[in-house]
Amino acid sequence: MDADSIRTIPTISRIRAEGPLVDVLGGASRHEIRIHEHGFVALIDAMPRLVPQxxxxxxxxxxxxxxxYGQGTKKVSEDRGLIRYLMRHRHTTPFEMLEFKFHVSMPIFVARQWIRHRTANVNEYSGRYSIVPDRFYRPTPDAVRKQSKANRQGGEETFVRAPSASEGISPTPVAGAPGSDEALTAQAFLDYLAEAEALYAKYETLLNQGVSRELARIGLPVSLYTQWYWKCDLHNTLRFLSLRMDPHAQAEIRVYADAMHALLEPIVPVAMEAFRDYELDAVRLTGPEIAALRAGGGRPVSDNTREQSEWEAKILRLGLQS
Ligand SMILES: Cc1cc2nc3c(=O)[nH]c(=O)nc-3n(C[C@H](O)[C@H](O)[C@H](O)COP(=O)(O)OP(=O)(O)OC[C@H]3O[C@@H](n4cnc5c(N)ncnc54)[C@H](O)[C@@H]3O)c2cc1C
Structure with missing residues (x-):
């Protein structure tokens, strides 16, 4: 036998942990938050899963x-300082060493925005392989938003406001009584969604008539729910949260990002605190904005309307003007 073809078997040393280890998910198979009527986001696995007690x-x-950085000091308070230092100075790779796997059920139009976050690993429900379930997203009447005047991509105020506890269950229109033009427009939108959902019966009929699942599904609306497993490292998950918890993100994806933030908070509390302090709740100032502040804050920073209105929003956030 040729000596080169003999494979040597390496010796593995198994080194015991210094003390007891605990499951960061507390032994649960999932930590889940329900979203709207049919959606959810569940944390189903983590790396590390086991940590020292x-x-x-x-x-x-x-x-x-x-x-x-070497061993340095090992006290918990110094660990917190180190994590906060890393976050402040965008030393990001230590945050990439942690990974989280989520199981998510969301409408297709939310999934389309979500999938743009390219650094995650995704495995989605197949509408070619299985019949897609009869589940659609429909906002409540008080969540039907008007087109924003300031932001071309956004919706803002709703047509109908949610009832206060004293008003009972039926929503009250912002302008006028029930039956006002605004309430009727909100209802017309919901009727339009209902008509789209009714296509599901046609989908089922066509499947029964032998049309392939991969083609029959293409007439269904993007309010239909899909599901996937989404695995991502902590650094890129925080980037996702930063973009999708932002008030400029669409409300329907923001609610998922808020839920993921809540799921991660008890698992990585120090990192999440640093993320809020240095990213989520922070205000980033541009060069012209710093110059305006130095000059007393009152002068415009740009003749670009959008940039100027962003500066005015920052001034309000900083509490520099009422
Ligand atoms: C409010 C809002 C509105 C948006 N509107 C639109 C829109 O109108 N149209 C539209 O198409 N998209 C839109 N997007 C999507 C947006 O442009 C980004 O695609 C999305 O937010 C993902 O961001 P990302 O690329 O930073 O994230 P990821 O894809 O997760 O990437 C994270 C980081 O990894 C690095 N990276 C990843 N892939 C590459 C690569 N191939 N090459 C180099 N670096 C890479 C980059 O540094 C990137 O920032 C919108 C997003 C938001 C939040």
Whole structure:
């Protein structure tokens, strides 16, 4: 036998953890938050899944950072300082050492926005392989939004406002009594969605008549729900949250991002606190804005209307003007 063809079997040393390890999901198979009538987002796995007792998955960020910074000090308070330092200075790779797997059910129009976040691994329900379930997103009457005048991509105020506790169940139109033009427009929108949902019966009929599942589905509306597994590292998940928890993101995806934030909070509390402090709740200033602040804050920063209105929004957020 040729000596080169003999495979050597390496010796594996299995080194025990220094102390007991605990499951960051507390032994649960999923931590789930329901969204609207048919949606959900569930955290179903994490890396690290096991951490030393008394610690959270934040420990994996510190462990990765210490490869570059050395052992240094090991106190928990110093771990927090290190994580906050890494986040402030955008030393991002230690945050990529953690991964989270979510199971999500959301309308197709939300999935289309979500899929743009390219660094995740995704496995989606197949409408070629299986019959798609009869599940559609329909906003409640008080969530039908008007086109925003300031933001071409957004909706803002609703046609119908939610009832206060004293008003009972039926929603009250913003302008006028029930039956006003605004309430009728909101109802017309909901009727239009109902008509689109009614196409499901046609889909089923065509399947029964032998049309392939891959073609029969293409006439269904984007309010139909899909599902996927979505796995992503913490750094890119935080980027997703930063973009999709932002008030400029569409409300229907924002509610998922808010839920993911809530699911991650107990798993990586220190990282999430730093994320809120340095990203989510932070205000980024441009060069012209800093110059305007130095000059007393009152002068315009740009003759571009959008840039100027963004500056005015920042001034309000900073509490510099009522
Ligand atoms: C409010 C809002 C409105 C939007 N409107 C539109 C719209 O009208 N039309 C539209 O098409 N999209 C729109 N988008 C999507 C947006 O342009 C981004 O595609 C999306 O937010 C994903 O951002 P990302 O590329 O940073 O994320 P990811 O794809 O997760 O990437 C994360 C980071 O990884 C790096 N990266 C990933 N892939 C590559 C690559 N191939 N090459 C180099 N670097 C890479 C980049 O640094 C990137 O920032 C909108 C997004 C938001 C939040």
């Amino acid at each position: 008394g610690q959270t998955a934040d420990a994996a960020i510190v462990q990765a950072a210490r490869v570059s």
